[in-house]
Amino acid sequence: MPVWAAAASPSPLWWRSRGQLTTMNEWMKKSPLEWEDYVYKEVTVVASEKKEYKGWFLTADPVSANVVLVNFLEDGSLSVTGIMGHSVQTIDVVNEGDHRMREKLTHLFMSGDYKGHSPEDLEKKKNSLRKWLEKNHIPITEQGDSPRTLCVAGVLTIDPPYGPENCSSANEIILSRVQDLIQGHLEAYPPEGQEL
Amino acid sequence: MQSPPGIPVPVPVIRLPRGPDGFSRGFAPEGRRVPLKSGGSELQEGPMNEDSPETQEQRARATLRERYLRSLLAMVGRPVSFTLHQGVLVAAHFGATDLDVANFYVSKLQTPIGVQAEALLRCSDIISYTFRL
Numbered sequence: 001m002p003v004w005a006a007a008a009s010p011s012p013l014w015w016r017s018r019g020q021l022t023t024m025n026e027w028m029k030k031s032p033l034e035w036e037d038y039v040y041k042e043v044t045v046v047a048s049e050k051k052e053y054k055g056w057f058l059t060a061d062p063v064s065a066n067v068v069l070v071n072f073l074e075d076g077s078l079s080v081t082g083i084m085g086h087s088v089q090t091i092d093v094v095n096e097g098d099h100r101m102r103e104k105l106t107h108l109f110m111s112g113d114y115k116g117h118s119p120e121d122l123e124k125k126k127n128s129l130r131k132w133l134e135k136n137h138i139p140i141t142e143q144g145d146s147p148r149t150l151c152v153a154g155v156l157t158i159d160p161p162y163g164p165e166n167c168s169s170a171n172e173i174i175l176s177r178v179q180d181l182i183q184g185h186l187e188a189y190p191p192e193g194q195e196l
Numbered sequence: 197m198q199s200p201p202g203i204p205v206p207v208p209v210i211r212l213p214r215g216p217d218g219f220s221r222g223f224a225p226e227g228r229r230v231p232l233k234s235g236g237s238e239l240q241e242g243p244m245n246e247d248s249p250e251t252q253e254q255r256a257r258a259t260l261r262e263r264y265l266r267s268l269l270a271m272v273g274r275p276v277s278f279t280l281h282q283g284v285l286v287a288a289h290f291g292a293t294d295l296d297v298a299n300f301y302v303s304k305l306q307t308p309i310g311v312q313a314e315a316l317l318r319c320s321d322i323i324s325y326t327f328r329l
Contacts, residue, residue, distance in 0.1 A: 032253050032254075035256070035260060036259070049282070053324065061261060066264065078328065078329040080267060080328075082324060084319055084322050087322075109269070183274075186275065186327075187287075
């Protein structure tokens with residue numbers, strides 16, 4: 001199929017993807033309205049190679065049919081998983097969700113500030129990060145109103161939602177060190193179970 | 197140089213014959229890149245029906261796509277773990293994807309044989325990806 005024709009909706013059988021043709025599976029054949037039906041619900045997804053995922057359905061990309069799930073972790077942080085459209089085999093709703101969850105999920109990614117996290121999540125996140133930094137021998141204090149700002153050695157501040165980009169300091173060396181530490185705290189799981 | 201021309205002679209305009217459906221000009225109906233909004237005549241006009249299935253579908257498509265793009269934006273620069281085929285897990289810093297999300301541009305890709313400074317992961321090779329916020 002010529003490249004320019006791909007601007008329209010995909011043809012019935014083939015999912016064009018920059019020269020990589022894949023046959024469409026059942027999930028990819030669904031309409032946007034059918035995909036939208038899963039939003040804000042908790043689902044389990046079975047993907048290729050018997051991989052299973054569970055989480056709150058945030059969205060499906062209409063272009064690639066990729067599914068985005070969100071999980072709220074115990075330390076207040078979020079785990080976001082994208083499952084490629086071509087590997088989705090089955091998807092089942094396990095929880096219809098409620099208004100509170102809907103509110104929480106709607107604001108995710110929508111604003112640059114911390115509206116996506118609830119006050120409890122922010123508190124947990126702050127405490128989790130604080131413990132991690134203290135473990136790494138960084139002196140931490142807190143200041144301001146809730147959600148509180150973390151303060152390192154009086155020269156660096158960390159505002160909510162306590163990501164590497166929320167650090168502020170005039171001292172480049174300390175800034176770089178603390179940003180790396182925070183990054184390490186959120187580091188992707190190290191490769192395990194590799195087959196060589 | 198010839199003498200100034202007189203009144204130009206009208207040239208007959210050749211028009212393609214009308215197609216069998218009576219109003220097209222010989223273009224194949226399935227040759228359209230963008231499907232017709234209302235199934236039927238192109239001449240059909242009128243107030244946009246808010247609840248038409250096509251509008252609803254397009255609205256859903258737009259909302260879903262916007263959410264997905266924002267989730268990709270949130271990923272930029274962060275460490276992401278990719279699950280590839282045959283149980284292979286690799287970690288990298290996410291850079292970008294292309295328009296069709298066919299390729300993932302990543303940096304500092306940790307592979308079983310070393311760290312790759314910059315790499316392109318094909319979507320067909322990926323089963324899933326995950327990151328923390």
